[in-house]
Amino acid sequence: xxxxxxxxxxxxxxxxxxxxxxxxxxxxxxxxxxxxxxxxxxxxxxxxxxxxxxxxxxxxxxxxxxxxxxxxxxxxxxxxxxxxxxxxxxxxxxxxxxxxxxxxxxxxxxxxxxxxxxxxxxxxxxxxxxxxxxxxxxxxxxxxxxxxxxxxxxxxxxxxxxxxxxxxxxxxxxxxxxxxxxxxxxxxxxxxxxxxxxxxxxxxxxxxxxxxxxxxxxxxxxxxxxxxxxxxxxxxxxxxxxxxxxxxxxxxxxxxxxxxxxxxxxxxxxxxxxxxxxxxxxxxxxxxx
Amino acid sequence: xxxxxxxxxxxxxxxxxxxxxxxxxxxxxxxxxxxxxxxxxxxxxxxxxxxxxxxxxxxxxxxxxxxxxxxxxxxxxxxxxxxxxxxxxxxxxxxxxxxxxxxxxxxxxxxxxxxxxxxxxxxxxxxxxxxxxxxxxxxxxxxxxxxxxxxxxxxxxxxxxxxxxxxxxxxxxxxxxxxxxxxxxxxxxxxxxxxxxxxxxxxxxxxxxxxxxxxxxxxxxxxxxxxxxxxxxxxxxxxxxxxxxxxxxxxxxxxxxxxxxxxxxxxxxxxxxxxxxxxxxxxxxxxxxxxxxxxxxxxxxxxxxxxxxxxxxxxxxxxxxxxxxxxxxxxxxxxxxxxxxxxxxxxxxxx
Numbered sequence: 198x199x200x201x202x203x204x205x206x207x208x209x210x211x212x213x214x215x216x217x218x219x220x221x222x223x224x225x226x227x228x229x230x231x232x233x234x235x236x237x238x239x240x241x242x243x244x245x246x247x248x249x250x251x252x253x254x255x256x257x258x259x260x261x262x263x264x265x266x267x268x269x270x271x272x273x274x275x276x277x278x279x280x281x282x283x284x285x286x287x288x289x290x291x292x293x294x295x296x297x298x299x300x301x302x303x304x305x306x307x308x309x310x311x312x313x314x315x316x317x318x319x320x321x322x323x324x325x326x327x328x329x330x331x332x333x334x335x336x337x338x339x340x341x342x343x344x345x346x347x348x349x350x351x352x353x354x355x356x357x358x359x360x361x362x363x364x365x366x367x368x369x370x371x372x373x374x375x376x377x378x379x380x381x382x383x384x385x386x387x388x389x390x391x392x393x394x395x396x397x398x399x400x401x402x403x404x405x406x407x408x409x410x411x412x413x414x415x416x417x418x419x420x421x422x423x424x425x426x427x428x429x430x431x432x433x434x435x436x437x438x439x440x441x442x443x444x445x446x447x448x449x450x451x452x453x454x455x456x457x458x459x460x461x462x463x464x465x466x467x468x469x470x471x472x473x474x475x476x477x478x479x480x481x482x483x484x485x486x
Numbered sequence: 487x488x489x490x491x492x493x494x495x496x497x498x499x500x501x502x503x504x505x506x507x508x509x510x511x512x513x514x515x516x517x518x519x520x521x522x523x524x525x526x527x528x529x530x531x532x533x534x535x536x537x538x539x540x541x542x543x544x545x546x547x548x549x550x551x552x553x554x555x556x557x558x559x560x561x562x563x564x565x566x567x568x569x570x571x572x573x574x575x576x577x578x579x580x581x582x583x584x585x586x587x588x589x590x591x592x593x594x595x596x597x598x599x600x601x602x603x604x605x606x607x608x609x610x611x612x613x614x615x616x617x618x619x620x621x622x623x624x625x626x627x628x629x630x631x632x633x634x635x636x637x638x639x640x641x642x643x644x645x646x647x648x649x650x651x652x653x654x655x656x657x658x659x660x661x662x663x664x665x666x667x668x669x670x671x672x673x674x675x676x677x678x679x680x681x682x683x684x685x686x687x688x689x690x691x692x693x694x695x696x697x698x699x700x701x702x703x704x705x706x707x708x709x710x711x712x713x714x715x716x717x718x719x720x721x722x723x724x725x726x727x728x729x730x731x732x733x734x735x736x737x738x739x740x741x742x743x744x745x746x747x748x749x750x751x752x753x754x755x756x757x758x759x760x761x762x763x764x765x766x767x768x769x770x771x772x773x774x775x776x777x778x779x780x781x782x783x784x785x786x787x788x789x790x791x792x793x794x795x796x797x798x799x800x801x802x803x804x805x806x807x808x809x810x811x812x813x814x815x816x817x818x819x820x821x822x823x824x825x826x827x828x829x830x831x832x833x834x835x836x837x
Contacts, residue, residue, distance in 0.1 A: 412805065
């Protein structure tokens with residue numbers, strides 16, 4: 198009897214589960230984390246998506262989706278994290294990304310005894326996988342599995358629809374002045390590709406190149422998508438600017454569109470919404486429910 | 487007059503400066519300017535041949551032909567703006583170097599640039615348009631700085647050079663720190679816009695803007711040229727100039743004010759483009775001497791040519807991408823200037 202209790206005691210002590218994060222680091226957690234700090238808006242979205250909103254105790258500056266997340270304590274911005282603030286919230290898990298978050302921060306938090314789990318979704322597929330990974334780490338694998346298969350189904354449906362269609366030349370504008378776009382090392386490029394388009398600037402050496410108006414006129418894209426952080430306003434003006442250049446097929450055929458940048462910038466569940474929006478722009482008449 | 491000064495003046499009076507000489511050299515410079523403009527029209531991302539350009543200007547090409555739109559709506563206004571800005575920056579440099587008797591002066595040294603930059607960055611931050619809001623705020627910022635500098639710098643001894651220079655330096659530092667604050671706290675696309683503006687951006691030139699800038703620059707240049715003789719004397723020494731009948735205080739104040747106003751206007755449309763106002767006046771001096779009756783037209787036209795070349799490089803070197811023109815002016819200016827310094831010396835005559 199005593200031996201049994203002792204064995205039970207020993208088993209309880211080693212209940213910690215070890216996970217490997219995107220950097221190959223081993224992160225050990227004792228039970229489900231209940232005080233989670235998110236170091237990126239996309240991670241905040243994923244946590245709420247998985248129904249773990251109540252467990253979130255700290256977020257970064259631009260985590261305003263869902264709206265409830267904006268009410269959580271701020272631990273700094275994506276680029277400048279306030280390590281003291283993070284430590285003062287006594288988290289049992291901090292989730293961060295490879296971009297933005299400085300490596301020194303991870304070391305400091307580890308020294309303070311805080312477990313940091315890093316994710317690194319670089320395309321749409323990995324963004325969905327990240328939902329599953331975070332779900333697993335936080336102890337809600339089953340729910341995560343259901344949600345990710347739903348997301349995957351939405352992607353597959355689009356891929357089937359666009360499979361036989363021709364790919365129009367797409368120009369994605371992510372900044373108004375100077376005109377900036379994306380090359381193939383971006384999640385935006387992945388979206389264009391999955392949505393059945395061809396990225397006009399995919400082979401540019403710089404990731405977010407500044408490009409001249411003349412270049413767009415020369416390349417003659419069939420669709421122009423302007424990514425905006427706001428409805429109307431300056432970006433509507435950007436669309437009006439394009440309408441002057443009728444030699445561009447996209448302008449002549451009235452295919453200059455705005456898209457909400459939140460839906461395509463962040464590797465969060467909403468990126469599937471962004472994919473669907475983009476597919477509808479690139480291939481109008483697509484049947485999706 | 488000291489021996490040193492008279493010998494220096496003798497050296498440069500090898501060929502007396504006649505109006506014909508001024509007119510001759512200026513015409514050559516003007517011709518070079520036109521040549522530069524034509525070559526720049528041909529160069530760019532979208533391929534347009536010289537023959538097409540002739541056809542465009544002779545009107546034999548339809549209205550919505552893409553080449554015509556590229557030449558007339560993108561390249562030509564941009565080249566004209568580069569010319570006007572280069573002209574103003576260089577002219578401002580000549581005047582400031584003369585009035586402040588300082589070879590390191592450029593038209594931004596009194597803080598107009600940082601005040602304008604502050605206004606522009608604020609405008610970008612608030613989301614104002616580049617057709618109205620940003621230039622207005624930028625010019626307002628420049629105006630504010632001019633007033634501050636004039637007021638603070640002329641309190642005790644009139645427009646005393648070192649006081650006004652120091653005031654400009656402090657004001658520069660102050661506004662720069664505010665700009666850095668904006669830059670460090672803006673994380674979205676406005677940040678790129680701010681940085682692009684701060685390095686000089688001629689890509690959004692419109693004929694409406696040119697219609698405002700060109701007459702102002704033209705009138706200002708006539709005004710400033712009328713002070714050319716006075717500038718010659720002020721450079722030789724303020725006391726000497728006073729003795730020779732120059733109203734030094736008035737000349738300084740008027741010239742500084744006109745240049746600063748022109749700078750404020752120009753910068754509000756082009757952003758900050760450095761080096762032109764510092765280097766081109768010296769290049770002019772090294773080539774044609776320090777007589778301002780020749781130096782002003784030569785350096786101003788030289789500045790126009792310089793900036794048009796720099797801007798053409800900025801939009802062709804990494805085509806289809808673009809570099810900020812301020813980067814090119816630094817790259818072009820610094821090595822060439824060092825070479826000239828080594829071979830000729832600064833030609834800065836001091837008394």
